[in-house]
Each structure stands twice: as C-alpha cells, then as structure tokens.
Amino acid sequence: MEAYVSRGNAFLDYGNPEGIKAAQADYERALLLKPTYLPARINLAYSLQMSGKFQQAWTQFTIAIQQDQLCQAAYEGRAIVNLQMSNLFAALQDVNASMKVKASAELHTNRGVVSLFMKDSTGAMHDFQAAIKLDNRYSLAYFNAANIYFKNRQFRQAIEYYNRSIQFNNKDESAYVNRAIARAVIKDSSGALSDFSKAISISPKSAHVYFNRGNLYSTLGEWQKAADDFSHGLRLQPDDPLAHKRRADALGKLGMKEKAIADYQYAVQLQARIKFLKSIHSK
Known part of the structure; x- marks a missing residue:
C-alpha cells in the first residue's frame, strides 16, 4: 500500500493530466488492498480535485471523515472543495470541525x-x-x-x-x-x-503589475514611462481594453495622435466583444 501511495505521489508531482491519472490508479490499487488506508483516500481526493472532479473529491474526503472523525486533512480538503463548488456554509462548517481537532x-x-x-x-x-x-x-x-x-x-x-x-x-x-x-x-x-x-x-510576466505602475506614471505625468509599461503589459495580456485606453491617453500626451486613436478604437472593439460574450453567457 505504501509503495502504491509513494508512486502515486511521484506521478501527482508531474501535475499533468497523464500523471494525475496514473496517480489515481495507484491510490485506487492501494484502497483495493485496504479500503480504510487514509493516505491513499486523502490523496485520491486531492487528485480528483486537481482534475476538476469536485463532487467525486468531496465524496472521497467524506469517506475519509467517516473513517476518522479527527482527520484534519480530510476536513480541510473538503472545505476547499466546498469553496470551489460555492458551498460557503459547508466550507465554514468543515473548517470549524478541523479547528475543533486542533x-x-x-x-x-x-x-x-x-x-x-x-x-x-x-x-x-x-x-x-x-x-x-x-x-x-x-x-x-x-x-x-x-x-x-x-x-x-x-x-x-x-x-x-x-x-x-x-x-x-x-x-x-x-x-x-x-x-x-x-x-x-x-x-x-x-x-x-x-x-x-x-x-x-x-x-x-504579471501584466497587471505593469498596468498598475503605468497608471502611477500617468498620474505623475511621466507619459513615456507610462506608455512603455502599458505596452509591456499588453504584450503579456493583449486583450485588455482598459490598458489600451490608458496607453492611448499616454500616447496622446506624447503627441502620437494616430497611434492613440488606433488604441482607442481597438479598446472600443474589445469592450464591445466582451459585452457581447457576457450577454451570450448570461442567457
């Protein structure tokens, strides 16, 4: 059992779908040998969570809690899954239960x-x-x-x-x-x-940091530095309409009217596209 769990953990460390699937298979093999073996049960639950199979992960954490009502790892894992499933009150209950243990x-x-x-x-x-x-x-x-x-x-x-x-x-x-x-x-x-x-x-590679620093440079009237930061951020995150608008503002202050107008127009197009996609998803 320990060998299966150890190998499963090694597979899980890869973090890719193939590794996660192989890890799940090893945890399940361990549980076939001993269904009450908690390390295998807990790790199987976490691997299912990593796969986005939240309900299945919740079930495995629940089985672990039924087997050991003092298992903090199971309460904490299920709390996270409850959060991911937007079940806030259940998440709070699980954290409270874990805190009663320690x-x-x-x-x-x-x-x-x-x-x-x-x-x-x-x-x-x-x-x-x-x-x-x-x-x-x-x-x-x-x-x-x-x-x-x-x-x-x-x-x-x-x-x-x-x-x-x-x-x-x-x-x-x-x-x-x-x-x-x-x-x-x-x-x-x-x-x-x-x-x-x-x-x-x-x-x-965090675009939002460049955008925020660009905003500060704009406030300080350092338009070239602002434009440079917005440009750097947009290379990392090209479809941010607000960043295009802010860069347009900076370019306008620098006298680059044509580039500023192009940025404004693209910002409007992006905003219209985002609004359209939101309207589709809301139906």
Whole structure:
C-alpha cells in the first residue's frame, strides 16, 4: 500500500493530466488492498480535485471523515472543495470541525478567508488577528488583514500589515503590489514605484503589475514611462481594453495622435466583444 501511495505521489508531482491519472490508479490499487488506508483516500481526493472532479473529491474526503472523525486533512480538503463548488456554509462548517481537532494560525486564516467570501469582514478580521496571536510570523494572516484595512480605506494601517507580511514572506508579489497601491494613494510615489519594481522582479510576466505602475506614471505625468509599461503589459495580456485606453491617453500626451486613436478604437472593439460574450453567457 505504501509503495502504491509513494508512486502515486511521484506521478501527482508531474501535475499533468497523464500523471494525475496514473496517480489515481495507484491510490485506487492501494484502497483495493485496504479500503480504510487514509493516505491513499486523502490523496485520491486531492487528485480528483486537481482534475476538476469536485463532487467525486468531496465524496472521497467524506469517506475519509467517516473513517476518522479527527482527520484534519480530510476536513480541510473538503472545505476547499466546498469553496470551489460555492458551498460557503459547508466550507465554514468543515473548517470549524478541523479547528475543533486542533486550532492553528493557518486554520484561523482559512476560516477568515471563508468569512470574506460570505461578506463577513468583521468575523474575518477576528480570525486573522487570532492567527497572528497564535503565530506572529504567519505572513498570510497579515496580508489578509491588510487587505481588509485597504478595502476600508485605512491605508496607513494596511501598509503596516503589508510590511509585516513582506517581512515574513518577501516573495509575495501581491503584497508588494497592494502596498504599492496603498502608498500611491497616500502620495508616497517613490515607495510605490519601488514596490512595483520589486513585484516585477518577483513575477516579470504579471501584466497587471505593469498596468498598475503605468497608471502611477500617468498620474505623475511621466507619459513615456507610462506608455512603455502599458505596452509591456499588453504584450503579456493583449486583450485588455482598459490598458489600451490608458496607453492611448499616454500616447496622446506624447503627441502620437494616430497611434492613440488606433488604441482607442481597438479598446472600443474589445469592450464591445466582451459585452457581447457576457450577454451570450448570461442567457
């Protein structure tokens, strides 16, 4: 059984459809030998989740819970699947059940995220603060708390929490981007530009970072730098109508009227296409 699970885990690490399918076959072989073997059951559930087979994954996690009502991995896995199936209350119940087994900073943070999905920012903040109290180096709790402060337009508090998040995880592109935007709002342009540059160094293929830095350069009247950033972002994400419009604005300020008009026209075409596709999907 252990050999099947070990080989299945190796297949799963490939992350491609063939590897996931081979992993599932090995987990199922282990379960044929011993249906109560939890490592095989849990990993089979995760592999099904990776395949997008959420209901089947939910069933396997549920079987694991029936076999061991103290299995935190099963509760946590089923909570994620419930979120993916938009069953928020069930996700919250599963996180609560896992916390009854043993609370942790990660679980408090996970429950906080579920609360945010349920539009309960007060409950979410309570959990993020509880997570920090349990582990004052847990960066994700600081990051999520910072996002709530940001949403509430408490930008200086948000920056303080992004600082702590980055202190304990300096590879999180999102923390740098969000702190950059908060710094831009309070007129700390140099700090914002520094954060955008750091985010780009971490994730050079993230179009939204270039778009956001381009917006800041536009605000500062640095039109050539703005146009360059919008152009870089559009090479990564060509069909963003707002970015085309913003680049058109910058090009217009630089006196490149024909290129600006072409960008405006393309932005309008893209927006019309997006609106049309949305109307089809809504029917």
